[in-house]
């Protein structure tokens with residue numbers, strides 16, 4: 001009898017790297033070229049909104065113009081969600097839309113979404129594919145100059161934490177894919193699952209993450225090799241006990 005328990009999958013920038021999107025902390029990563037304090041904090045936005053808009057506009061364009069596409073790792077996770085009898089929830093730290101475009105539906109963007117913007121006054125969130133600037137107006141409340149990327153900056157609370165914690169408490173398998181384990185609370189999810197002693201924990205990454213020793217099982221290599229192979233194995237062997 002194959003065990004088809006619930007699965008929670010945490011993804012990070014590494015799953016989108018082979019689609020052509022830069023990661024953050026690799027040698028050629030985003031934070032090697034620009035400082036977090038200058039573009040990814042509420043203080044940076046208050047101090048120099050034009051600079052923050054330029055940073056996110058440059059990251060939104062390739063997604064809005066569909067210059068990048070989901071890779072076979074994204075597609076394998078969408079297949080897992082579609083065909084697995086238990087629940088499969090993807091909790092992604094990524095703000096790209098590659099999981100959606102691969103077909104994933106049960107998906108939570110805990111750090112927000114690049115293709116959405118939010119009004120700093122009324123809180124309305126809308127899809128936004130164009131460049132964003134301080135002259136843009138909120139369609140709901142009419143305020144100008146308060147539209148910001150709908151992404152979680154350092155110092156802000158991630159989205160969906162209650163739902164994430166419920167899913168982690170009820171899962172039989174926790175997989176971490178393409179994340180360096182540097183940023184909390186995501187980096188702490190594996191410890192939460194371990195303490196419950198009812199789920200297997202697996203890291204699929206190019207190299208050991210900060211939290212590698214916390215995982216019961218680790219496999220290293222490119223996501224486009226590891227993820228499809230592991231999904232195939234799940235369908236033939238079920239969850240390992």
Ligand code: APR
Pocket residue numbers: 011012013014015017018023024025026029093094111177178179180181182183204205206207208209221222223224
């Ligand atoms: N296949 C698998 N893993 C890969 C690949 C690949 N092709 N390429 C890179 N990786 C791994 C790297 O080894 C690294 O461990 O993906 C990880 C990416 O780590 P980061 O660049 O730190 O990205 P991430 O962990 O998603 O960052 C978390 O930090 O800056 C904030 O909000 C931002 O969501 C981001 C969060």
